[in-house]
Amino acid sequence: xxxxxxxxxxxxxxxxxxxxxxxxxxxxxxxxxxxxxxxxxxxxxxxxxxxxxxxxxxxxxxxxxxxxxxxxxxxxxxxxxxxxxxxxxxxxxxxxxxxxxxxxxxxxxxxxxxx
Amino acid sequence: xxxxxxxxxxxxxxxxxxxxxxxxxxxxxxxxxxxxxxxxxxxxxxxxxxxxxxxxxxxxxxxxxxxxxxxxxxxxxxxxxxxxxxxxxxxxxxxxxxxxxxxxxxxxxxxxx
Numbered sequence: 001x002x003x004x005x006x007x008x009x010x011x012x013x014x015x016x017x018x019x020x021x022x023x024x025x026x027x028x029x030x031x032x033x034x035x036x037x038x039x040x041x042x043x044x045x046x047x048x049x050x051x052x053x054x055x056x057x058x059x060x061x062x063x064x065x066x067x068x069x070x071x072x073x074x075x076x077x078x079x080x081x082x083x084x085x086x087x088x089x090x091x092x093x094x095x096x097x098x099x100x101x102x103x104x105x106x107x108x109x110x111x112x113x114x115x
Numbered sequence: 116x117x118x119x120x121x122x123x124x125x126x127x128x129x130x131x132x133x134x135x136x137x138x139x140x141x142x143x144x145x146x147x148x149x150x151x152x153x154x155x156x157x158x159x160x161x162x163x164x165x166x167x168x169x170x171x172x173x174x175x176x177x178x179x180x181x182x183x184x185x186x187x188x189x190x191x192x193x194x195x196x197x198x199x200x201x202x203x204x205x206x207x208x209x210x211x212x213x214x215x216x217x218x219x220x221x222x223x224x225x226x227x228x
Contacts, residue, residue: 004157032214043121043205044158044219051214089157091217101170102148103207103217105157 002027006090006106014114015082021075021109023090028068031093034103035064035075038087047088048075080113087111118142119220121206127226128196136191136223138206144218145211147189149181152203152222164189165211193225201227 003026013019023033032051036044048057048064050073056065063076077084087110091103120139128134138147146165150158162171164183178200180192193200203222209215 032216034217036219041203041222041224043221044207046216046218049214049216091158102150102160102163103158105159107155107157 002030002092002094002104004090004092004104004106006088006109008109009107010110010112012112012114013080015080017080018076018078019080019111021077021088021090021111023073023075023106025071025073025092025104028071030068033064033066033073033093034091035062035073036089036091038089038108040087044089082113082115085111085113119206119208119218121204121220121223123223124221125224125226127228128193130197130227131195134193134196134225136193136204136206136225138189138191138220139187140208140218141187142208142218143186144208145186146209147183148207148209148217149179149189149191150205150207152205154202158205161191196225196227198227201225 005024007022034049035047037047038044050057050066061078066073087108089108091105094101118141122137148163149161152158161175162181178194183189203224205222206220207217209217
């Protein structure tokens with residue numbers, strides 16, 4: 001059974017710092033990995049999708065890497081801003097013949113950027 | 116331009132009274148999913164539809180059911196809500212191919228009183 005772990009569970013840093021969020025998963029047989037952002041009481045906003053054949057993806061100040069063989073991904077946030085404060089969730093696709101069987105999520109990292 | 120829309124955003128129901136949550140999509144995606152997220156927990160997949168084919172997770176309680184009358188709409192029915200069913204319910208869609216991105220709605224926060 002796939003398990004996804006995110007470290008740290010919570011992080012508070014001053015504005016402007018670069019930071020790294022970590023995600024690990026136990027079964028490397030995945031199709032892809034997605035990073036999401038969740039604001040309090042809201043749904044999930046997709047940030048980055050990394051396919052299993054890729055090593056990294058970038059969007060603006062965000063960079064996500066994937067090392068499938070070791071079961072790890074990192075989300076790098078450059079020059080953090082107070083508006084980045086949210087919970088960041090990592091999710092891996094469940095691998096099956098159909099390829100559409102849903103995602104297995106970690107519990108997330110609760111990030112606070114201090115002004 | 117919301118693509119996955121959930122209604123209502125907040126739902127309060129009485130213990131044991133049936134409740135239905137709604138999800139619609141404008142993406143014309145083949146697959147629609149329902150996840151349950153309890154406070155400070157990871158979202159957990161309840162079931163999904165691939166077109167009209169229903170796929171239930173092994174550990175989803177019988178109290179939870181779903182209907183998908185057409186491509187655009189999917190409903191989550193909770194037959195007899197208990198206090199433990201209070202959670203955020205998230206609807207998502209995807210095209211159904213292996214490397215597809217999942218798109219989520221804003222969620223429905225269910226309170227059971």
